[in-house]
Amino acid sequence: MASTPHGPPVLLDIDGVQVRLTSPDKPVFPGITKREVVEYYLSVGDRMLVQVRGRPTALERWPDGVLPDAEHFYQKHLPRKVPEYVTGIDVRFPSGRAGTLLDPATRAAIAWAVQMGTITFHSWPVTAPLASSPDQLRIDLDPAAGRSFADVVTVARACREVLAELGFPAFVKLSGSRGVHVFTPIVASHTFVDVRHAAIAIGREVERRLPDLVTMSWWKEERGERIFIDYNQNAQDRVMASAYSLRARPEAPVSLPVDWDDLGSVEPAGVTLRTVPDILATTQDPWATMGQAAVPLDPALAWWERDVADGLPELAYPPDFPKMPGEPPRVQPSRARHVEGDEG
Numbered sequence: 639m640a641s642t643p644h645g646p647p648v649l650l651d652i653d654g655v656q657v658r659l660t661s662p663d664k665p666v667f668p669g670i671t672k673r674e675v676v677e678y679y680l681s682v683g684d685r686m687l688v689q690v691r692g693r694p695t696a697l698e699r700w701p702d703g704v705l706p707d708a709e710h711f712y713q714k715h716l717p718r719k720v721p722e723y724v725t726g727i728d729v730r731f732p733s734g735r736a737g738t739l740l741d742p743a744t745r746a747a748i749a750w751a752v753q754m755g756t757i758t759f760h761s762w763p764v765t766a767p768l769a770s771s772p773d774q775l776r777i778d779l780d781p782a783a784g785r786s787f788a789d790v791v792t793v794a795r796a797c798r799e800v801l802a803e804l805g806f807p808a809f810v811k812l813s814g815s816r817g818v819h820v821f822t823p824i825v826a827s828h829t830f831v832d833v834r835h836a837a838i839a840i841g842r843e844v845e846r847r848l849p850d851l852v853t854m855s856w857w858k859e860e861r862g863e864r865i866f867i868d869y870n871q872n873a874q875d876r877v878m879a880s881a882y883s884l885r886a887r888p889e890a891p892v893s894l895p896v897d898w899d900d901l902g903s904v905e906p907a908g909v910t911l912r913t914v915p916d917i918l919a920t921t922q923d924p925w926a927t928m929g930q931a932a933v934p935l936d937p938a939l940a941w942w943e944r945d946v947a948d949g950l951p952e953l954a955y956p957p958d959f960p961k962m963p964g965e966p967p968r969v970q971p972s973r974a975r976h977v978e979g980d981e982g
Contacts, residue, residue, distance in 0.1 A: 644672070652680065655723050655746035659753055666703040666757070667890045670911060675884070676752050681915040683745035685923050686882040689895075693761040694727040694739035694769060696877055701755035704886045712760070716740050724750050727766045732874050732959050741766065742880075757886045758814075758893075760877035763833070765826070772833045773826040773932060775806075776878055777840065778868040779818045785865055787816065791902050793844065793852055793865050794818045798898065800843050804937040809925050812906050814885030814893035819878055823932040828939075830874040831962075836938035838953055839945055841867035856954040857971055870956050881925060884911060897924040 644661035662673035679686070700710040716726040716738045723746050726738035742748050742759060751759070763774035777797050781790050797820045798808040806822045813819055824833070838854070844867060845852045853864040871878055879885060879893040890911035896904055909917070952964040 648673075650676070650749060652746040652749055653744065655744070657721075657723075657746050657749045657753065659749070664703065665705065666700070667911070668705070668888050670890055672703075672752070674911070675757075676749050678884070678911045678915065679748050679752055679882075680745055682882040682918060683748060685895075685918065685925075686748070686880070687742070687745065688923075688929070689881040689925060690742045690759060690761050692727070692741060692743065692765045693880075694729045694764065694766070695742050695762070695880065696739060696760040697751055697754070697756040698758035698760060698886060699755040700757050700886055704757060704888065704890075710757075710886065714739055721750060723747060727769060729762065729764075729769045729875075758883045759880040760883075761880040762875075762877055763872070768826045770830075771826040771828060772830060772872070773824055775822045775824050775833055775837055775840075775935070775938070776871050777820040777822075777837065778813075778871040778878060779820070780866040780868050781816050782861055782863045782865065784863055785816075787906060788902075789851060790816070790818050790865060793848060793867075794820055794901065795898075796844050796848055796852075797840070797867075800840055800847075804840075804941075806933055806938070807928075807931045808898075809895065809928050810898060810901055811881055811893055811895040811925075812891075812904065812909055814879055814883065814891045814906075814909075815887070816906070818901070819893070821928070823928050824935045825932050828935050830872065832935060832939060834869060834872040835942040836935050837867075837869045837872040839938055839941035841869050842945060842950065843941065854953065859970065859972055869953065873955060873959065876956070882914070895923070895925040897921075 644664035647658055647660045648662055650657045650659055664672045666672050666675050697713045699713055700708055702708040725741045727741045728738050730736050763772040763776055765773055779790050779793050794810055801808045801822055809821045811819050841854050845854050853861045853866055855861050870876055881895050883893045885891045892909050892914045894909050954968055955962050955965055
């Protein structure tokens with residue numbers, strides 16, 4: 639095998655599958671090599687596979703590493719030529735076009751993606767073959783600058799209380815940045831539109847209880863210093879970092895599932911590629927039962943219908959979506975007021 643400045647290629651035997659790793663000594667994060675990134679994903683693989691196997695997954699690729707001025711891109715479509723141990727899942731995008739995304743079904747498939755420069759795995763909230771019916775409702779807590787992690791924890795706990803009133807279980811993980819993700823497993827019997835509406839209804843209920851801390855406003859100019867519940871993470875083709883995924887920041891942070899009892903004491907900055915394997919070695923899997931805890935979505939949809947009857951409107955979709963039924967104008971509020979003033 640020909641050598642490179644970052645070491646000769648090596649063949650890794652991963653559960654009986656030979657995976658070729660090139661440039662194993664290449665820096666991917668400051669002080670962290672490509673080989674170490676692969677070793678990290680292999681070390682968390684058993685728990686990660688429970689959460690991602692069978693889910694269409696987009697890849698956040700950093701071919702030159704997470705280094706200053708390095709380029710990166712998101713790859714949705716699986717390349718035409720892949721090793722035989724790499725498989726895909728067919729999906730349909732909001733545009734109506736079809737595509738095939740990676741199925742991270744094995745540790746070998748995950749290692750192949752890392753070989754291709756993948757840092758973060760972004761999984762859909764669906765499981766094949768029901769690729770058009772979500773089996774997860776996802777709450778993304780996005781804090782404004784200046785908000786503390788303690789504030790995010792407060793909102794996450796409020797989300798858990800609201801979900802409990804609906805009879806919904808709640809599983810929590812660190813985002814790998816400053817936020818928190820709360821997941822509820824649901825029966826895969828509804829559309830993306832339904833699940834998004836349910837998330838809006840839940841978010842509005844949290845906002846009612848914590849109006850000074852929480853906002854459902856899509857427009858940043860209206861959020862102020864509040865924590866945004868990003869309901870659009872439940873729209874079709876919107877994805878979140880998978881459980882145990884690394885995030886593309888110099889310290890190599892991890893989107894780590896945690897126990898609710900530990901959420902208030904965890905230090906997100908200390909949850910990294912270097913520390914997570916030891917954390918997993920000394921803790922039980924807090925998401926182990928998620929797959930057996932699915933609930934019907936209907937109670938949350940009843941809240942959506944209640945809010946609609948009370949006059950609350952549909953909310954804005956992301957700008958890359960086709961115009962959706964009942965959606966308000968996708969115009970920034972300050973611009974809309976300016977246009978109205980000119981017309982007056």
